[in-house]
Amino acid sequence: MADYLIGIDGGGTSCRAAVADASGQILGRGKCGASNILTDPDTALKNIEQAARLAFTEAGLGEDLVPSSPALLGVAGNNVAHAVDYISARLPFRRFEIVSDGLIALQGAIGNRDGAIAILGTGSIFIARHAGTVHYIGGWGFQIGDFGSGARIGHAALQESLLAHDGIRPQSEMTRTFMAEFGDDPSKAVDFARAAYPNDYGRYAPRVLAFAEKGDTAALRLMREAASLVDEALDRVSAVNGGEGPLCLLGGLAEIYPRFLAERHRARLSKPAADALAGAVSLAAATFQHARHELGAS
Structure with missing residues (x-):
């Protein structure tokens, strides 16, 4: 059976998810409501899971593959221990990694290169x-x-x-x-x-x-x-x-x-190469490929 990866861009307004193959090629996307793990973690959990299921559905894959597929989540509040502990105990994914929403935005914008981003929105x-x-x-x-x-x-x-x-x-x-x-x-x-x-x-x-x-x-x-x-x-x-x-x-x-x-x-400004969701998928591919290699070497 093919291996699939999940990238999550969890924002205060909406949660976006993408399912990709093991190489990071995106197969389907899903979008749901807000996913602020600090202010409303239970709603965030519901929308994270629903967005992932919608991504699998768009890809023509069974939703039953969601729990067995490793996920990388980029969310605001990833450095707040109690919020991370709360959702970590309740996420539907067997394996997952939680990083900042800024990190997935950086990865999407500049890939693996050195460089920088300025995120200028409400904050x-x-x-x-x-x-x-x-x-x-x-x-x-x-x-x-x-x-x-x-x-x-x-x-x-x-x-x-x-x-x-x-x-x-x-x-x-x-x-x-x-x-x-x-x-x-x-x-x-x-x-x-x-x-x-x-x-x-x-x-x-x-x-x-x-x-x-x-x-x-x-x-x-x-x-x-x-x-x-x-x-x-x-x-x-x-x-x-x-x-x-x-x-x-x-x-x-x-x-x-x-x-x-x-x-x-x-004079330095460049257009971003991709968005934060693509960055989440890219980091998921790198993270879980590395994990597979470590398991294979042990």
Whole structure:
């Protein structure tokens, strides 16, 4: 019977799975709901298994092969012991490996080469590989990190709108528009902020960009300030890996940032070779092939 591998890209919005043959050739894909192992591990477990079963179905393979096929899962929160222990005891796979969602994104984008990625979405993280060693920079979450992220841009835009409302900063079309959505009542903006999650702030980021493209002075300044922080992080990335290999921007803001970054970074930018799901499959093939070789040698 043929050996199959499973790659899992477990995200907070959706879970994607792929089944591949032993060489890593993808045969089928499946997609299901959210798979955040930190905030809702039971739902994550259900969706991880369902996505894997859908992948086998698309490949024309029996779902009964899922438990016997080794799986590599790239998920946020892989470094949180209690979350990993909880799902590890309940995953449907006989053999599995859990790695970070950033690692599978890196592998998909640059393959086995040295290089780096910047993931710029609702949150942010920067990852570099040099001489086989992977380095993580940032990614500390919305409360104390995620600089340059959509959530941070949206948060800054609401701060700017309140500053303008109080006459501390000049008004702009952006600040007037955002305050108008709260009925020009700062207390309503405060109520929003008390209950807001990062993705609630992140929804403002595309609108900030739209205002910036129209020449709105406040929006332009916010985008330039965010890009300046990203430039600093990319300087650190270059120091870590000597500026070697491709540099890929990933995430929802990947298409937005190049026009705001410093030329030294724009000159390095490359298109990612593949996505995070392909990266998960690639790592699964390497991981479990190595395991087979070790078993054969013992």
